Amino acid sequence: MSTQSSLSSQRDLLYSEEEEALRSVVRGLLADHCDAAAVLARTESAEPHDRELWKALTDGMGLAGLLVPEALGGQGATHREAAVVLEELGRAVAPVPYLTSAVIATETLLACEGDAASELLGALASGRTVAVLAVPLATAPGGVLPEVRVDGEALHGSVSGVADAVAADVLLVPTRAGLFAVDAAQDGVTVEARTALDLTRPLATVVFEGAHARVVGPEAGPAVRRGLWAGAGLLASEQLGLADWCLTETVRHTKERHQFNRPVGSFQALKHRLAQLWLEVVNMRAAARNAADTFATGxxxxxxxxxxxxxxxxxxxVHVAEEALQLHGGIGMTWEHPVHLYLKRAKSxxxxLGTVGRHREELAARVNLPAP
Structure with missing residues (x-):
């Protein structure tokens, strides 16, 4: 692709009217169903995922099928619309498996051909089925995949650190023999919840002991890479929504909090810190929108x-969330205030989908500028 055509495909990164309308509807739904107190209470319960909210997002609005073609029962939308949804879910640290099921698992299946993959994509688009790619959450695109052994149609092995596995109906398991789909509720599959820093996106260890599996793709590598790359690109939109909430709430708090009969936000030192956070959020928006647009345009x-x-x-x-906690003062240090949920999600x-260092190495290798 020439430089001119590349620039023209990314020229308009502003939100369209349709995207703003989608944002408004999703934000309104989350305001009614996903307030901070409810999220905090859910993290302390045995059911971290909000199934009612997931049903409202999927059955009511069809958001689980945004990336699924209409011919397979989806919305046939683009990654730009999915990015808007993730922004709003990030703003609410919503405990739903949207990134893992509606983005990563969906993109993985879109790389597969055949009736098995198409049938499962239709189920995911409806939202009544949740699928999770059985790899550790920290796995980078192109990274080493866990070893799961295949014996005929039975799987043996374990995978640790799988995000949202406790909410999954179907597990997509990459092996050397191909990509397999496994019903999570069957005998031979054990999902053991693990303690995670971010309780709104729980982790688990998945153990396969002769679990029956069906092939959905003859080669797992290309399909998994597609899913993880799309996940990494759209994860930036979730991070944008999270950071934007932190900045907005911190500005509001510093306007309301008074010291020496003045709003603390009027002090020059705090103004400088808030201005720096604003610049970081603006730059983050440009990077996230660019990533979503490049995937949308292929x-x-x-x-x-x-x-x-x-x-x-x-x-x-992480920096914006840390500053939000600090600038909220004493109340930010309490469990009752939701800012700690945002810091934990930011850290997680x-x-x-790859550390900062891994992605910087990826960029350096592509421009032939290896690290010293």
């Missing part, structure tokens, strides 16, 4: 855009 630069977005967004989101996202 650009050959999509992997570069995803690596760039993660290399910038991951540390920036910073190592999800």
């Amino acid at each position: 650009s050959e630069d999509a992997h570069v855009a995803a690596a760039l977005a993660q290399a910038y967004a991951s540390p920036a989101t 996202d910073s190592i999800a």
Whole structure:
């Protein structure tokens, strides 16, 4: 692709009217069903995922099928629309498996051909089935995949650190013999919840002991790479929504909190810190929108855009969340205030789908500039 055509495909990164309308509807739904107190209470329960919210997002709005073609029962939308949804879910740290099922698992299946993959995509589009790619959350695109042994149609092995596995109906398992789909509720499959820093996106160890599996793709590698790259690119939009909430709430708090009969936000030192956070969020928006647009247009630069977005967004989101906690003062240090949920999600996202260092190495290798 020439430089001119590459620039023209990314020229308009502003939100369209349709995207803004989608944002408004999703934000309104989350305001009614996913307030901070409810999220916090759910993290302390035995059911971390909000199944009612997932049903509202999927049955009511069809958001699980945004990336699925209409011919397979989906919405036939693009990654730009999915990115808008993820922004809003990030703003609410919503405990739903949208990134793992509606993005990563869906993109993985879209790389497969045949009736088995098509049938499962239709089930995912409806939202009544949740699928999760059985790899550790920290797995980078192109990274080493876990070893699961295949004996005929039975799987043996274990995978640790799988995000949202406790909510999955179907597990997509990459093996040397291909990509397999496994019903999570059957005998021979054990999903053991593990303690995670981010309780809104729980982790689990999945153990296969002779579990019956069906083939959905003859080669797992290309399909998994497609799913993980799309996940990394759109994860930046979730991080953007998270950081934007942190900045907005911190500005509001510093306007309301008074010291020496003045809003604390009027002090010059805090103004400088807030201005720096604003710059980081603005830059993050540009990187996240660029990544979503390159995937939406099928650009050959999509992997570069995803690596760039993660290399910038991951540390920036953590910094914004840390500053939000600090600038909220004493109340920010309490469990009752939701800012700690955002800091934990930011920390978790910073190592999800590849670390910052891994994505910087990816960028350096593509421009022939290896690290010293």
